[in-house]
Amino acid sequence: MSDALPWVTDAWYAALWGERLPAGTLVARTLLNTEIVLFRGENGPAALEDCCMHRFVPLHLGKVEDGRVRCGYHGLQYDAQGACVHNPHGTGKLPAGRVRSFPAVEKHGMIWVWMGNGTADPAKVPDLSAFDAIPERYHAKRDYIPVAASYRLVLDNLLDLSHVSFVHPGVIGTDDMTAVEDMTVREEADAVTVTRSWPGISISANLRRMYRGIGERADKWNDLTWNAPCNVTLSAGYAEPGALRETGAGIISAHLLTPETVATTHYHFSAARIRVAPDEEDENAEVLAEFSRVRRFAFEEQDAPIIAAQQRKIDAIGNRRPVLIAVDDGAVRYNRILNRMLEAQHV
Numbered sequence: 385m386s387d388a389l390p391w392v393t394d395a396w397y398a399a400l401w402g403e404r405l406p407a408g409t410l411v412a413r414t415l416l417n418t419e420i421v422l423f424r425g426e427n428g429p430a431a432l433e434d435c436c437m438h439r440f441v442p443l444h445l446g447k448v449e450d451g452r453v454r455c456g457y458h459g460l461q462y463d464a465q466g467a468c469v470h471n472p473h474g475t476g477k478l479p480a481g482r483v484r485s486f487p488a489v490e491k492h493g494m495i496w497v498w499m500g501n502g503t504a505d506p507a508k509v510p511d512l513s514a515f516d517a518i519p520e521r522y523h524a525k526r527d528y529i530p531v532a533a534s535y536r537l538v539l540d541n542l543l544d545l546s547h548v549s550f551v552h553p554g555v556i557g558t559d560d561m562t563a564v565e566d567m568t569v570r571e572e573a574d575a576v577t578v579t580r581s582w583p584g585i586s587i588s589a590n591l592r593r594m595y596r597g598i599g600e601r602a603d604k605w606n607d608l609t610w611n612a613p614c615n616v617t618l619s620a621g622y623a624e625p626g627a628l629r630e631t632g633a634g635i636i637s638a639h640l641l642t643p644e645t646v647a648t649t650h651y652h653f654s655a656a657r658i659r660v661a662p663d664e665e666d667e668n669a670e671v672l673a674e675f676s677r678v679r680r681f682a683f684e685e686q687d688a689p690i691i692a693a694q695q696r697k698i699d700a701i702g703n704r705r706p707v708l709i710a711v712d713d714g715a716v717r718y719n720r721i722l723n724r725m726l727e728a729q730h731v
């Protein structure tokens with residue numbers, strides 16, 4: 385395990401929300417320890433190594449012209465595949481060689497980049513079509529935070545939502561959430577689903593505003609799925625005590641993690657409301673704005689500092705075995721699958 389790579393390279397990684405890459409702009413990102421530059425090429429999003437092959441100036445310091453990148457130093461111009469297509473000097477002879485390019489596609493509002501050497505099959509982009517099926521007015525802000533910790537610690541955090549009562553009290557959690565009535569963990573080849581439900585749980589004031597039809601107590605569910613290597617989707621909602629789930633309301637959310645380095649992570653998140661009652665339409669925009677604000681606060685001000693502190697502590701004490709408790713089941717199982725994938729990739 386020790387000499388295995390820290391991440392799966394042959395996978396589509398969430399690089400940037402598409403709306404954050406307007407035509408004509410260059411965005412630099414480090415994915416899996418590799419510095420790349422993103423832009424909109426002639427046929428869609430493009431990703432190149434952020435390094436001019438002439439004198440190694442970062443390409444993101446240049447500009448986009450007709451879907452091509454012009455280096456900001458001596459003006460060599462590259463297409464989306466990294467081939468030099470214009471040399472403004474001398475006879476204009478094009479130099480040999482090319483800048484490394486990475487397959488990039490835009491799907492479900494996200495620009496995905498394939499960082500490995502294996503075949504980049506667009507059919508393998510994580511399936512977030514459930515989000516596409518929901519009208520845009522029910523979507524929360526597509527957001528992003530950097531986290532100063534390994535993507536695996538962020539995954540551990542997401543796979544174990546028992547932390548919600550302690551890290552997010554009154555924000556997205558309530559005390560009685562620690563008393564899990566029912567938790568099941570289902571394992572597939574490259575996915576783990578943790579299902580938790582709480583009958584007759586108290587609902588925080590924040591959430592009561594979002595689910596107006598629901599009283600102070602409700603049956604709550606959380607279905608959370610990790611898809612290898614590092615994307616998580618969550619269905620969470622509330623129904624009247626004893627009522628069918630299908631009669632309740634809730635959200636689906638996506639948590640798309642991409643390793644920046646071994647100890648830093650790009651955390652992209654999105655969410656959409658499901659089954660908004662007709663009499664809640666009038667407040668929908670306002671409710672979603674508040675929901676977006678609260679979520680960002682929870683992830684950025686509450687989760688991220690704890691996970692970053694955990695990373696610093698682990699760096700300081702070295703590789704100790706954690707003492708596990710019941711809530712760790714989901715995290716243990718996804719770690720096992722991911723470790724197997726990493727070991728298989730190394731041989």
Ligand code: FES
Binds near residue numbers: 436438439455458459
């Ligand atoms: S360094 Fe890019 S053109 Fe010279």
Ligand SMILES: [Fe+2]
Binds near residue numbers: 541551683
């Ligand atoms: Fe959290």
